[in-house]
Amino acid sequence: MIALAAVVGTTAPGRAAETSEDVRVLRIATEGAYPPFNYVDESGDLGGFDVDFTWALCAVMEVECILVAEPWNSIIDGLVENRYDAIVASMSVTEERKSRVAFTDKYYSTPMRFVAKRDSFVGKTEVKGRAVGAQAETTSFDYLKDGYPFGQGLYAFETMEEAYAALLTGEVEAVLTDSLVAWDFLKSEPGQAFSFVGDPIYTDTEIAIAVRKGDEDLRQSINRAITLLIINGTYQEINQKYFPFSIY
Known part of the structure; x- marks a missing residue:
């Protein structure tokens, strides 16, 4: 870049x-x-x-x-x-x-949403203790960093493309991002196995x-x-x- x-x-x-x-x-x-x-x-x-x-x-x-x-x-x-x-x-x-x-x-x-494999979990409280990622230096990453303990790790990615790649390979179990950006991924062929999980997060x-x-x-x-x-x-x-x- x-x-x-x-x-x-x-x-x-x-x-x-x-x-x-x-x-x-x-x-x-x-x-x-x-x-x-x-x-x-x-x-x-x-x-x-x-x-x-x-x-x-x-x-x-x-x-x-x-x-x-x-x-x-x-x-x-x-x-x-x-x-x-x-x-x-x-x-x-x-x-x-x-x-x-x-x-x-x-x-x-746009509110923020978690994206994960379909039916893998249902709410943001279930994200605790899982491997979760977001784009670095974004409101999504700040929200995760400040609001949740992560037993298996919080991952920062330079771009959302890298975050989605980690989601597809299983490096992370969920990513948090703006819902409109995730919507584009979810309608793509690689995103068909994934969905929004939990409620929208209305902050910034x-x-x-x-x-x-x-x-x-x-x-x-x-x-x-x-x-x-x-x-x-x-x-x-x-x-x-x-x-x-x-x-x-």
Whole structure:
């Protein structure tokens, strides 16, 4: 992923690489390893809900955008260090993150869910003492780390793809993740033997765009663009491309 951050960069469709001084260029980061929200396709291009949503935002804001992939564990650092102007990467709004960055209004909501083999267990209390995993430095991992004792181990994975691989091989018995991300895995062929277990966990469920603290003009511009995309129906079109139900 470190190499990927250096090579994946795409200009928003419909806008040439203009040099006019009246066109603002925004660099926006996503992860590229969190399907169906952001991923790198077989052609090496970024895709997913976050990516389509970013291009739609740039269009209504009338700005040129360059989208880059950045590993999750350094994505906030990159924003603070001015390597890009915003993060559109399915980031939950938390108090800890708000101490470093500013957030826009939400652009979707999702509770967390455990995913495990069908009928293996039914509730989150039964997770105690089992081998459980989540993506590192996420609200899911923090929830597990702070809320449960794990007799057989708590595993942190750099990407959800690695977490699912560990679930498939039996290295872990369950993973905790955003329900919408798990939904994409569950409908895949490898995911057919698995299902949600236990009730949804409603904590830090709002997903928003991160900008640097003090960049209030950009934050408000993005908020207006989010509202416009909902009003003009574009948001719903993107939503339906990935999910047969509203995620807002």
